[in-house]
Amino acid sequence: MAAMLLAVISLLGVPQDQRTDPEITWETAAVQVLEESPETAARTLLDWAASGASAPSQAVEDLLEARTETAAEAAAAFAAVLDTADRLRAAGEAPELGEETYREAVRSLHPFFTRLFETETTPWKEEPSDWPMEVEAFDGIWCDSTMQELLIFQNGTCRVVIPWLGYYGETALSVRLRDRSAVGYCPSLEVDIHESGHFAGPLAYYVSGTAEDHFWCNTQAQRFDKLWPVGGIS
Secondary structure: OHHHHHHHHHHHOOOOOOOOOOOOOHHHHHHHHHHOOHHHHHHHHHHHHHOOOOOOHHHHHHHHHOOOOOHHHHHHHHHHHHHHHHHHHHOOOOOOOOHHHHHHHHHHOOHHHHHHHHOOOOOOOOOOOEOOOOHHHHOEEEEEOOOOEEEEEEOOEEEEEEHHHOEEOOOOEEEEEEOOHHHOOOOEEEEOOOOOOOOOOOEEEEOOEEOOOEEEEHHHOEEEEEEEOOOOOO
């Protein structure tokens, strides 16, 4: 009987002593974001996204609410996983995964980011000018809960989370700090939201100044509080 079974296995081309992995679910991908290394979680995320599935956003919200991580900790972990996933994709490790399929999967996990809008950030008030000089001064997670805008800067890129514009942080976009001092204007913090490659029609913030825990835009009457990392500009 055993010999017959081995013969059948051989004919079917199924390797011996190898079990098929169970189907990867969004729950698996979400929990790994919080519990595993960015590399491990990113590979699981890519495998799940390749199935063409998406997550029910309310269920993602419920899962995160039941966890012990703060909203900022969960957002920072998710951003790190997405950065790693981008690196893996750039290296050709997920060739079967289409761009829009990937973005749809990431968008469906948006509570990792959008829960931060429940944070009550400080309302804008005019402050003296203190123009920033380097885009690196913005590395971190910044939120304006009044306008429902979240910006995640890292290594010269920005993930934009502005649901009312249809952005959920699924893509790391190019960012620059454009010097306008020659004409007496504060610098323009610009994100290439149209992925033009030359900042055509960018998302722009006219930054009057930066501090350890916030930056402000007097001409736009807007302020962003720094939610991560805590304790100053990284």
